[in-house]
Amino acid sequence: xxCEVNLLAGLPQIKRNVAARLTAKTPENVAAAQQFGQAYFDxxxxxxxxxxxxDGRWLPVARDIVAHFGLKPGDRVLDIGCAKGFLxxxxxxxxxxxxxxxxxxxxxxLMHCDPEVVGRLHLGSAEKLPFPDNSFTAVLSIxxxxxxxxxxxxxxxxxxxxxxxxxAYVQVDSYRNEEERKLFEDWVLxxxxxxxxxxxxxxxxxxxxxGDFYWTFV
Numbered sequence: 001x002x003c004e005v006n007l008l009a010g011l012p013q014i015k016r017n018v019a020a021r022l023t024a025k026t027p028e029n030v031a032a033a034q035q036f037g038q039a040y041f042d043x044x045x046x047x048x049x050x051x052x053x054x055d056g057r058w059l060p061v062a063r064d065i066v067a068h069f070g071l072k073p074g075d076r077v078l079d080i081g082c083a084k085g086f087l088x089x090x091x092x093x094x095x096x097x098x099x100x101x102x103x104x105x106x107x108x109x110l111m112h113c114d115p116e117v118v119g120r121l122h123l124g125s126a127e128k129l130p131f132p133d134n135s136f137t138a139v140l141s142i143x144x145x146x147x148x149x150x151x152x153x154x155x156x157x158x159x160x161x162x163x164x165x166x167x168a169y170v171q172v173d174s175y176r177n178e179e180e181r182k183l184f185e186d187w188v189l190x191x192x193x194x195x196x197x198x199x200x201x202x203x204x205x206x207x208x209x210x211g212d213f214y215w216t217f218v
Contacts, residue, residue, distance in 0.1 A: 002204060002209070002210055003213075004213060004214060005068065005169075005212050005214060007171070007214065008061055008171060008214070008216075009064070010060030010061050010063070010064055011057055011060075012057055016187060016218060017045075018183055018218065021045070021186065021187050021189075022186040022187070024045075025189070029189070030189055032047045033048050033189035034189070034190050036104075036105060036106040036108070036109070036190075037107075037108040038108055040106075040108075040190075041084070041106070041108060041109055042112075052084060052109075054084070054086050058090040059090045059093065061087065062090035062095075065091065065138075065140065065169070066091065066094055066095045066098070068169075068212075069167065071091075071095055071098055072095070073095065073098055074099065075138070076099045076100075076101070076136045076137050077091060077100045077136060077137060077138050077139070077140065078100075078101050078102070078129075078136045078139045078163065078164075079091075079101070079103070079140045079142075080103050080104075080126050080139065080144055080145075080156075080160070081142065081145075081147075082102025082103060082109075083102075083104055083106065085102050085113040085114045085116075085120065085121050087102075087142070088100045088101070088114075088117045088120055089114045089116050089117050092116075101120050101122065102121040103121070103123075103124045104121065104123065104124075105123070105125050105126075107123055126141065126144065126148065126156035126159065127153075127155035127159060128155070129159045129163055131163055133162050133163065134162075134164070134165050136163050136164055137167060138164060138167045138169070139160050139163050139164040139167070139169075140168070140169050140170075141156070141160060141170045142169075142170070143171055143216055145170055145172050146173040146191040146192070147190045147191055149192045149193060150203070153203065154207045157170070157203070157204065157207035158209070160209065160211065161207070161208055161209050161210065166209075168209070168211030169211060169214075170209075170212075171213065171214045171215065172200060172215065172216065173194045173215070173216050174195065174196060174197050174200060174215035174217065175194075175218070176197070176217070180217060180218065183218045184217075184218045187218050197215055200215070
């Protein structure tokens with residue numbers, strides 16, 4: 001049964017400079033961000049993260065994920081949208097013996113991954129996951145699925161369900177009122193589908209997704 005739970009509560013809260021992003025939000029910068037390459041991960045804030053580097057911030061999130069799913073050594077976890085593998089690294093650190101793997105569309109991110117996760121990360125897309133049914137104890141997709149259009153998003157949720165039998169967690173971009181929606185639209189570079197939580201829940205139901213979920217608000 002689906003559960004709304006914030007497994008990213010342990011992340012530090014960062015105040016985003018929405019005005020600066022909006023000023024620099026040119027079609028060229030949006031197009032560069034949507035390539036999910038060097039510009040997005042290690043370019044300027046105008047095209048993405050402005051430098052995506054390991055700093056240990058995912059360790060408390062990893063602990064909460066392990067506790068939430070009751071994970072133990074030998075269990076298999078997949079992180080869809082793993083980027084450079086920082087969460088993969090920290091899940092292994094907080095639960096030694098846990099078998100953690102990642103998947104991402106960005107060849108750049110995988111080629112610049114954390115050295116400790118080399119060989120654990122796969123190049124691929126969320127809507128066609130190259131793994132057998134029920135092959136993971138838990139599947140995660142954090143701040144990734146909203147980068148797909150609606151049809152691809154539905155396929156991705158079905159794939160997550162297929163691999164996890166509902167033992168999963170997804171977090172996606174959303175907003176609770178018109179003010180938050182406006183802030184989000186001023187900020188966003190890569191999301192192709194986003195909506196209010198009640199619409200997201202309807203999408204989850206349409207896809208037959210029975211895992212847990214939460215929202216990212218600007």
